[in-house]
Amino acid sequence: MSALPPSSLTVLSNLFDVPSLPTVAFYQYEVSFSPEIKIMRRRHELVSILQTDVQPNLFTPRALYDGKAILFSQGRPLPLAGQGVASFEIPNTGKTNVRITLRAVGSGPVDFSDLKMALAGKALFNLAMAAPINVLQLALMQVPAQSCIQKGKAFYSSRGELNLNNGITIWRGFYQSIRPSPGCMIVNVDVSVTTFYAAGNLFDHCMRFMGFHNARDMVDLRLDDLRKLESHLKNVRIAIMDPLSKKIKSIKGLEPKGGNFEFQVDGRPTTVAKYFSDVHRALLKYPHAVAVNLRPRNSDNPTIIPMELCFIIPGQFYRKPLPSDCTDKMVNFATLRPEERKAVIMSGTTKVLSIESPVLQYHASDYLRDAGLRISTQMKQIGGQVLATPKIAYGLKATVSPARGGWNVMGKKLFVPAPPANRWAVVNFDTRTRHQQVQDLLAELYKCCTDLGMRMNAPEVLMETNIHAPGKILDAIADDTGNGKGKLAFVLVILPQEAAGPRAAVKRWGDVLRGIPTQCLRSKKVQRVNNQYCNNVALKINARLGGQNCGVELYPLTGIRGPYMILGIDVSHPGAGVHNRPSIASLVFSTDKEAMHYQARLCVQPPRTESILEDDLRRMVTEAVDIFGKKNGIGPQNIIIYRDGISEGEYNAVARREYTIIREAVAARVSQITKKETSPPKMTFIVVTKRHHVRFFPSRPGDADKSGNCPPGFTTGESLSTPGLNEFYLQSHGGLLGTSRPSHYIVLQDEIFGCGPQNPQGLRLVQSLSYGLCHVYASATRSVSIPAPVYYADRACLRATTFYFPPDMHFSDSGTDDPNAVFDLEFWKSQFGQVKDRDNKCFFL
Incomplete structure (x- = not known):
């Protein structure tokens, strides 16, 4: 059975064409300050004074400065005496003058001839083109950098800020970056918000x-x-x-x-x-x-x-996670419906944002004009397709057709119910939730579970107590209910609304210390219990106990010869300023022939190491192949990898390394199992990320869903791909709040689908597979924003960083530490709690 053909759709995007590039070369200089100037905005101010007041004739046309240590002159080298080195005194009212020293960098001029050839399809992109693209980015940032606070490629203003009244404030601003596309460069402009310390x-x-x-x-x-x-x-x-x-x-x-x-x-x-x-x-x-x-x-x-x-002092970024009670305020402040977001990007100064959009500054910027850089002020039209929505299969051969990205399980049976929950317990740690409310919850939850096809007895224990020492209370229940009958199937735990610490203790107890699944519920949900909520809880419980909630036919896989396994890989890193805490890597893998059921493995590695350590990756892949082989009687012959957690500059290096390790590990283990030499598996390696600023807007009201967003399943093709890359954007989920963010996919290696310029059908198969996998996330009855395997990997990393180290190590604390401290990987590995009884269970949900 093949999927229905996609339908065409043209949308608007927050991308702006760059029809002309500079015709002159740029010359690079190192910039230093004496005394040292630590604040970027002040450095920009001083360099601007140098160019406009101190040496205006020397800096005509104006030079481009990155706010740190690099400056580019336009059109000609600066006539500096002293073998390309010169110093300039900048008046500093009431203080010692600042000396700025420029030193020519002997790397030759930066010109745009090769970049123009590549954009025209007459040459391949290479690393040498990073320099001209960097110059273009600097030209974009010159004007806002002198009046706003800059963070990477974004800039912010305190006008219209939201003070959270807890020492933290939220500022709005704009993000802008320039990148290649077929035929020309494009500029991405988006609204951005970030947090600052309140001055x-x-x-x-x-x-x-x-x-x-x-x-x-x-x-x-x-x-x-x-x-x-x-x-x-x-x-x-x-x-x-x-x-x-x-x-x-x-x-x-x-x-x-x-x-x-x-x-x-x-x-x-x-x-x-x-x-x-x-x-x-x-x-x-x-x-x-x-x-x-x-x-x-x-x-x-x-x-x-x-x-x-x-x-x-004002303008200091707050780089730590927001307190939990501020999350809703942040979301409300940042949320803009598609029409609002589009209006702000095009004009900026509205009731939402009180600073001018950079789009309005492009024609007036001296820097852009001097450089010969012309940027369109109209949003780029993108041609794409809306993929056919897969049908969702449930028990008794029932199917559901999602509408607007969601569906309902009312009247359906689970595809594979979990083993019977004969023994389970309930603990209410919230003293404000009354006994009758707990009883109402249990009655509705039991009805939903049994209606879905789960088999379960009444809970063996119902305890209502305060939240002091949750681990000891749970130990007492688990030990008391043992009596030779086997351990509990799971524990349902009701927690106060704000109880991050106790929840961490409960999850660590269940995952690491006892190997008993736990399902935590917040008190407000329990006090307002309804059928939809209990159905969602039932789906989570079924998946955690080893069941399979639904099935989706992934038609791109039906033509593959031999069994296939899908991997989701992610690496999460410690927060900014944290140098002595590890990164956590996770590998999630399908265990069945239909790629509907998943397990996970975790490991600890040095901080900010983007590629998984070879020994750990080989071990996790070997365990995955063993489990797959035991369940299916044969090893996988095709491996499809969805990889998150890689920065853009590391795509190729990480992919090549991990691709090789996984390929070798699978072949070696399958050979050991079959006791004969086995050919390496065919593999496809796909990077998927949501850390970008591309957004899509319906070009006509009739093309929008109820939220005003593009419909779920919208995907781009060659019209928005970097020359030489097999990439696409996919908006797989229905809009709920604000403007939906599509996910970005880059196919870096492919031996299965035949992706390439001569076979566009190969990329369409990857698009359809990715969209189908967005419908198999076990705890949702909506399509999600990224394929379930990599979503699970992200959840597994988050769970590990939050729950799997001893509480007294304060691992999830985002505070800074000593950058000179020696990192001890073996110590962190020794403290990391491995999940008990993890096989055949989605503990990471």
């Missing part, structure tokens, strides 16, 4: 962040609160005594009761409070409160400053 008095800031209402709470901080606050403030830049002071310092640590800290002045002992009173005539209001230390921890000469005399 102002540091003491008041900390009170808001900690949720304190009485200043005395800042005196006797508990150890956990002190650690939380120190993590929040680490490396934050502050001004002392005067919020407008140009003398900026960074916070390195905290000192309890800082005003009482004693030190020597001219050989005489004094305290911090007395020093500021005597020398600065500053009488402290809170001398016993925690203070900041401007020196590294364990420094022999700490510098302690009272918080009430410190001011957080």
